[in-house]
Amino acid sequence: MNKTVLDLWVGLFVIAGIAALLFLALKVGSTSVVSVANSYEVVARFDNIGGLKPRAPIKSAGVVVGRVADIRFDNETFEAAVTLRLDNRYAFPKDTAAAIMTSGLLGEQYIGLEAGGDSRMLKDQDQLFITQSAVVLENLIGRFMYGQAQEGAPQ
Amino acid sequence: MHNDNLVEIENVEFGYGDRPVLKGINLTARRGQVIAIMGSSGCGKTTLLRLIGGQIKPGRGTVRVAGESLGELDQAGLYRLRRKMGMLFQFGALFTDISVFDNVAFQLREHTDLPEDAIRDLVLMKLHAVGLRGASQLMPAELSGGMARRVALARAIALEPMLVMYDEPFAGLDPISLGITGNLIRRLTDTLGLTSLVVTHDVQESLKIVDYIYFVSEGVIVAEGTAAEIRASDLPYVHQFVHGEADGPVPFHYPAPSYADDLRLGKQRA
Amino acid sequence: MPMTCDWENSVLKQSIENLGNSALQGVRRIGFAARFFVAVLLHSGTAFRRFGLTIREMYFTGVLSLIIILVSGLFVGMVLGLQGYETLQTYGAEEALGVLVALSLVRELGPVVAALLFASRAGSAITAEIGLMKATEQLSAMEMMAVDPIARVVAPRFWAGVISMPLLAALFSAMGIFGGYLVGVQLIGVDEGAFWSQMKSAVDLERDILNGVIKSVVFGVAITTIALFEGYDAPPTAEGVSGATTRTVVASSLAVLALDFVLTAFMFRGLN
Numbered sequence: 001m002n003k004t005v006l007d008l009w010v011g012l013f014v015i016a017g018i019a020a021l022l023f024l025a026l027k028v029g030s031t032s033v034v035s036v037a038n039s040y041e042v043v044a045r046f047d048n049i050g051g052l053k054p055r056a057p058i059k060s061a062g063v064v065v066g067r068v069a070d071i072r073f074d075n076e077t078f079e080a081a082v083t084l085r086l087d088n089r090y091a092f093p094k095d096t097a098a099a100i101m102t103s104g105l106l107g108e109q110y111i112g113l114e115a116g117g118d119s120r121m122l123k124d125q126d127q128l129f130i131t132q133s134a135v136v137l138e139n140l141i142g143r144f145m146y147g148q149a150q151e152g153a154p155q
Numbered sequence: 156m157h158n159d160n161l162v163e164i165e166n167v168e169f170g171y172g173d174r175p176v177l178k179g180i181n182l183t184a185r186r187g188q189v190i191a192i193m194g195s196s197g198c199g200k201t202t203l204l205r206l207i208g209g210q211i212k213p214g215r216g217t218v219r220v221a222g223e224s225l226g227e228l229d230q231a232g233l234y235r236l237r238r239k240m241g242m243l244f245q246f247g248a249l250f251t252d253i254s255v256f257d258n259v260a261f262q263l264r265e266h267t268d269l270p271e272d273a274i275r276d277l278v279l280m281k282l283h284a285v286g287l288r289g290a291s292q293l294m295p296a297e298l299s300g301g302m303a304r305r306v307a308l309a310r311a312i313a314l315e316p317m318l319v320m321y322d323e324p325f326a327g328l329d330p331i332s333l334g335i336t337g338n339l340i341r342r343l344t345d346t347l348g349l350t351s352l353v354v355t356h357d358v359q360e361s362l363k364i365v366d367y368i369y370f371v372s373e374g375v376i377v378a379e380g381t382a383a384e385i386r387a388s389d390l391p392y393v394h395q396f397v398h399g400e401a402d403g404p405v406p407f408h409y410p411a412p413s414y415a416d417d418l419r420l421g422k423q424r425a
Numbered sequence: 426m427p428m429t430c431d432w433e434n435s436v437l438k439q440s441i442e443n444l445g446n447s448a449l450q451g452v453r454r455i456g457f458a459a460r461f462f463v464a465v466l467l468h469s470g471t472a473f474r475r476f477g478l479t480i481r482e483m484y485f486t487g488v489l490s491l492i493i494i495l496v497s498g499l500f501v502g503m504v505l506g507l508q509g510y511e512t513l514q515t516y517g518a519e520e521a522l523g524v525l526v527a528l529s530l531v532r533e534l535g536p537v538v539a540a541l542l543f544a545s546r547a548g549s550a551i552t553a554e555i556g557l558m559k560a561t562e563q564l565s566a567m568e569m570m571a572v573d574p575i576a577r578v579v580a581p582r583f584w585a586g587v588i589s590m591p592l593l594a595a596l597f598s599a600m601g602i603f604g605g606y607l608v609g610v611q612l613i614g615v616d617e618g619a620f621w622s623q624m625k626s627a628v629d630l631e632r633d634i635l636n637g638v639i640k641s642v643v644f645g646v647a648i649t650t651i652a653l654f655e656g657y658d659a660p661p662t663a664e665g666v667s668g669a670t671t672r673t674v675v676a677s678s679l680a681v682l683a684l685d686f687v688l689t690a691f692m693f694r695g696l697n
Contacts, residue, residue, distance in 0.1 A: 003477075009488045010480050016491075017592025020599035021638070027621070028527050028602060029628040055632075208569050237571040248562035252554075262570050265577070307566075 038088045040124040041069060044098040044111070045079045050134025052100055052109045058084055060113040065090045068111065084111065084128075093118035099132035109134060159186045161318055161350045162207060167216035169202060176202050178374035179216070184367075186317075189344050189351040191361045193396065194371035200354040201245075203371070204320045207352065208242060209233045220318065238266055241311030241319040245326060247303040249295040249310070255282070256291040259310045266314065281309040285339060301332025305339065312343060318350050319343075325357040333357070337364050358397050362386065370396065458654045465583050465653070468576035478581040479588075486547040486582070486649075487589030491596070493542055498530075498597035501538060502604025505529055509605070510613055519615050523624035526605030531628060531637045532693075535598030537685050540644035543590060544677040548652035551582055552673040555656025556666035564657075579657065583649050590645025591638050598637065636692045643684055648677040 049071065058066040066086035074081045084098070095116030102109050116130070162184040169177040176199040184190045192200050205211045206218050209225045218225045223236060249258050259278045263269055269277070282288040285305040295303060304324060311319050321340065325333050341364040344351045355361050361368070362382045370378040370385075370393055378385070378393045385393060432438055472479050509525040555578065558564050564574045602624075609615045628634065652673045659669035 003481075006484045007480060010483045013483065013488045013491060013589075014592065017487075017589075017595055020592070020595035023599045024531060024595060024602075024634050024637075025630055028531065028624055029630040029634045030625050055629075210565065210568060234571040234573075237569060240569065242566065242569040244562045244566055246561065248566035250563055250566075251557075251561070262572075265570070265572050 036085075039066065039085045040088060040122070042084050042086065042122050042124075042126045042128055044082050044084060044128040044131050045074070045077065046082060046098075046100060046131050046133045047079060048133040048136060049080045049082060050100055050102075050109055050136055052082070052111070052134065056108065056110050058086065058111045058113060060090070060092070060115065065113065082111070086122075091121045094120045094122055094126070095130065096122065096128060097130035097132065098128045100134035102135070160184065161186045161221060162352065163217075163219040164203075164207070165217050165219075167206065167213045167218060169199075169206060169211065169214050176374055177206075177213075180371070180374070180376060182369055182376065184318075184350055184352055186350050187344070187348060188366040189341060189353060189364055191353045191355060191365040191368045192371060193354075193356060193358065193361070193368060195356060195396075198371050199374055200371055201322055204242070204322055204352065204354055207318075207320060208240060209237065238262075238314055239317045241314070241316040243304065243307050243311050243319065243321040243324055245323045246300070247295075247307035249298075249303055249307055251295050253294075254291070255287070255293050255295065255298070255306050258295065258306060259291075259313055261310065262313045277313070278309075281313055282306075284312075284343065285309045286335075299332075301328050301336065304328070304332075304336060308336075308339060308343070312347060312349070315347065316349065318352065321351065321353045321355070323355055324353060325355055325360050333360055337361070340364060362397070454658075457658065458650070461654050461657065462650050464575050465580050465650070468573060469580045469584065471576040472580040472584045478577070479584050482582045482585035483589055485550065486543075486585050487593065490543055490546045490589070490593055493546055494539055494593045494597050495600050497538065497542055498535075498600030499604040501534055501597075502526060502530065502601030502606075503608045505534075505601065506605035506608030506613075510609060510615070520619035520623055521627075522605065522609045522615050523602075523620035524627040526609070527602055527624045527628050528633060530598040530601040530605075531633050533685070533689075535601065536594045536637050536640040536644060537681060539594040539597040540590065540641065540648060540681045541678055543586075543593060543645075544648045544652075544681065545674050547586065547589075548648045548673050548677050549670045551586070551649065551652040552656040552659070552670045553666060555579070555582075555653060556659035556661075556669050559657065559659060560661035560663075560666060579653050583653060586649030586652075587642065587645045590648070591641040594637065594641035594644075632692075636688075639692075640685065640688050643688060644681050647680045647684055651677045651680060 052068065052071065054068050054071055056068045057064045058068065066084055068082060069085040070083040072081045072083075073079075086092070092113060093116045095118040097114040097116065099112045099114065100109055101112045122128075160183045162182070164180055164182040167177055167180045168175065180203065182190075182192075182203075192203060194200050202211070206213055206225075207220060209218075209228065212226055220236060221239070223232070225233065225236070228236065249255075250261065253261075256278055259281050260274050263274045263277060267274075279288055279291065282291055285308055287302060287305055287309065290298065290302065290306070295306070298306060308319075308324075324336050324340065328336060337360045340351055340353065343349060353361060353365065362385065365382060367381055368379060368385050369376050372392060378388060378390050380388065385397060388394060388397070505526045506522065509522050510519060513519050513521055513525065555564075558578065564578065567574045567577060606620065610617045610620050655669040655673045655676070656666075659665045
């Protein structure tokens with residue numbers, strides 16, 4: 001086999017392989033990691049996080065603004081301490097509310113941020129004070145049935 | 156000048172596992188000579204070549220090539236020495252994935268920084284010396300056995316070595332190729348000032364071209380001498396070996412004293 | 426006749442001895458293979474200094490494996506499209522077809538199936554070639570010409586395989602996603618926008634794609650090491666070489682599947 005023909009084929013092979021990698025990287029996948037350099041972290045405490053997992057998206061008005069960096073259990077307050085990593089491009093007021101939501105009926109859980117009216121903005125390592133825990137289906141059903149029973153009792 | 160012995164082997168013993176192959180071999184090869192090492196199949200001739208090439212180390216004794224003891228050389232030293240050696244393997248051992256030209260050019264490209272033009276000239280010269288300049292663009296698979304061996308010879312002398320070893324250069328060749336190969340070994344040795352070590356069991360062909368002959372049997376040298384001395388020798392083993400093949404039917408492939416041979420033949424008749 | 430329990434000659438003792446013997450042999454071979462692997466790494470200078478040698482081998486391992494990789498990738502993707510659609514439509518989630526196809530290919534099928542095909546296409550060829558070079562004394566001849574066969578013959582093949590494998594796996598995955606797209610969007614009629622956008626939001630660059638690439642590099646190292654070692658270690662006979670070729674395919678396929686389990690356990694258990 002002629003050496004230049006061989007080189008040409010290998011060159012084409014490498015180009016095709018790299019093109020396939022780029023296709024996978026750009027067209028198929030998307031990066032979910034907010035890089036540490038371009039982000040700031042805030043902590044939110046929840047009574048119950050339901051099925052929230054690290055790397056879950058953080059959305060505000062439906063737009064992804066960050067990712068869950070870490071979830072810990074605080075053994076003093078018996079709450080879940082969730083570290084949110086937010087993109088530097090987005091600034092939120094101090095009194096922003098965080099809620100754990102579910103996309104669709106059975107979809108994955110994410111954190112929704114509802115901006116408040118404070119004029120001061122959140123800084124790195126701040127804490128979110130207004131939080132709303134995950135809706136746990138069993139509790140909901142339980143409350144619903146309890147409510148039904150109470151309604152029915154006086155009659 | 157150390158002396159004019161290029162290869163000196165002293166009391167070399169070697170065995171594969173528990174099986175001893177060489178049991179105290181002494182052998183010297185003077186510069187510019189063609190030396191034949193003869194003996195029946197499996198008597199350790201090829202092992203001897205591998206020892207001289209440094210591919211295996213002797214269990215005891217010393218192997219010296221150009222005054223350097225092979226047992227004491229490290230990998231780099233061994234490789235440095237091997238650049239001055241050429242070896243012709245039994246069936247040529249040409250690299251089957253590259254052309255005849257590239258086979259001969261292999262060492263030049265690996266070990267020198269010569270420009271491609273110079274390599275081309277050198278390769279064609281070597282191929283011309285073995286009469287195969289016209290075959291330079293063929294692949295090894297397209298060559299006959301005799302041609303493959305001549306290409307391998309051209310490859311072995313590509314770096315102008317001081318020592319060339321031949322492992323059974325005559326095996327499986329037709330009479331014409333056999334004569335050509337024999338003459339080539341002699342002529343190249345004389346014109347290039349090489350030393351040649353030929354391992355063979357082809358007595359008639361080698362007696363025509365060699366200067367000195369060693370007979371190996373059962374791991375020891377049983378006889379040595381010039382071609383004329385060997386022809387005239389009346390040692391039973393040598394006599395049988397030299398004249399046996401001319402007689403034809405006697406199988407030579409089993410080294411044994413002649414009376415034992417007789418017993419075996421007697422058993423076959425019974 | 427009294428049944429004496431003759432321990433010295435008993436079948437039990439024999440079989441225990443056989444077992445011990447083969448265990449020792451196995452351990453010894455693994456040791457040789459490990460030393461071989463280290464020697465290849467140490468003698469890799471030539472493979473990079475004279476990159477032409479490696480490029481030449483990339484032609485034989487990479488380019489010649491292209492057809493089988495591309496065609497298999499396309500068909501695997503098309504089958505995933507069909508089967509995935511059947512399952513997803515029961516839950517009314519046809520739009521997630523892109524996610525299913527892409528995740529299965531990028532995480533598992535791409536690296537693993539491409540590696541299995543690579544083992545049988547390129548690995549067996551490498552073993553047969555090296556084994557034959559050994560049997561015909563070409564490696565000995567090279568050594569006698571003061572050229573180290575590990576550096577000149579083995580290392581370029583090793584690096585060619587290690588470089589080719591991730592490229593082939595990526596091509597397999599890309600081709601498979603294209604096959605899933607053909608069946609899902611063009612044939613069945615899943616919404617094209619949903620197919621791509623859901624895929625894009627569910628497939629993570631680092632967790633899915635990068636881990637897939639890491640897997641395929643590890644598989645490339647394993648397959649080429651096994652193939653080269655089996656060839657280099659093959660008895661120099663026809664049966665020796667054919668046996669070594671079979672062992673390459675069997676051993677490297679098993680190694681790929683076992684390594685895949687280990688890597689998956691590390692990559693995906695640790696994160697969630």
